Ligand SMILES: Nc1ncnc2c1ncn2[C@@H]1O[C@H](COP(=O)(O)OP(=O)(O)O)[C@@H](O)[C@H]1O
């Protein structure tokens with residue numbers, strides 16, 4: 741059975757897509773067969789980290805949800821694009837970058853049940869070991885659905901007051917839905933903060949373990965989504981922390 745991991749945050753820009761892409765590479769380096777689904781239909785982006793530009797997204801989650809395409813046919817093998825040789829494989833289901841497609845889903849919605857079924861089929865048909873779900877921020881229908889299916893949830897937050905409050909809401913919902921493993925990732929932590937103290941405070945506030953406290957990284961900023969950090973900087977401290985997160989959930 742595959743392990744399903746959702747990566748979520750209450751607010752945007754916390755680092756969900758970077759966390760998801762880096763975990764995918766870590767697992768593939770361990771020889772695992774990894775699936776990544778971009779359910780951030782409103783503001784997709786993880787395809788960029790795997791080296792695809794919007795025009796190269798020729799098959800998407802939208803095609804599955806709206807146009808009756810088989811889930812297996814909208815998954816793209818992006819293993820070659822990660823910039824490092826891995827013994828596993830990474831299959832990406834991107835979300836469409838076509839404005840009309842995005843507008844249509846926002847206007848008309850989609851059959852949530854179809855997404856759930858698609859996720860199950862995908863795991864079976866391409867024989868995945870791990871499925872990572874990169875989500876849209878905030879609590880919405882896709883998020884709740886993905887939580888119900890998940891073996892683990894990573895909630896990504898910045899050490900910021902607005903994030904603290906939102907993370908509490910997300911953690912409570914996940915606890916109510918009985919997600920088996922709920923872990924928090926504190927990201928973009930300034931060097932001036934004591935990371936151990938941040939972890940202790942967060943664990944106390946939510947009653948959930950902290951998988952890692954990641955620093956704000958100029959190296960990651962400079963990479964500017966032109967690649968996946970763990971592949972580019974294998975010896976970096978941040979790479980070690982992404983590995984720590986990976987080990988904590990799957
Ligand atoms: N630890 C970090 N240090 C510095 N910049 C980061 C860090 N994590 C993510 N970023 C940057 O923050 C922005 C948002 O990251 P992204 O992963 O797309 O977040 P989300 O998917 O939550 O919107 C990107 O420009 C990314 O490079």
Ligand SMILES: [Mg+2]
Nearest residue numbers: 756757780785
């Ligand atoms: Mg994102």
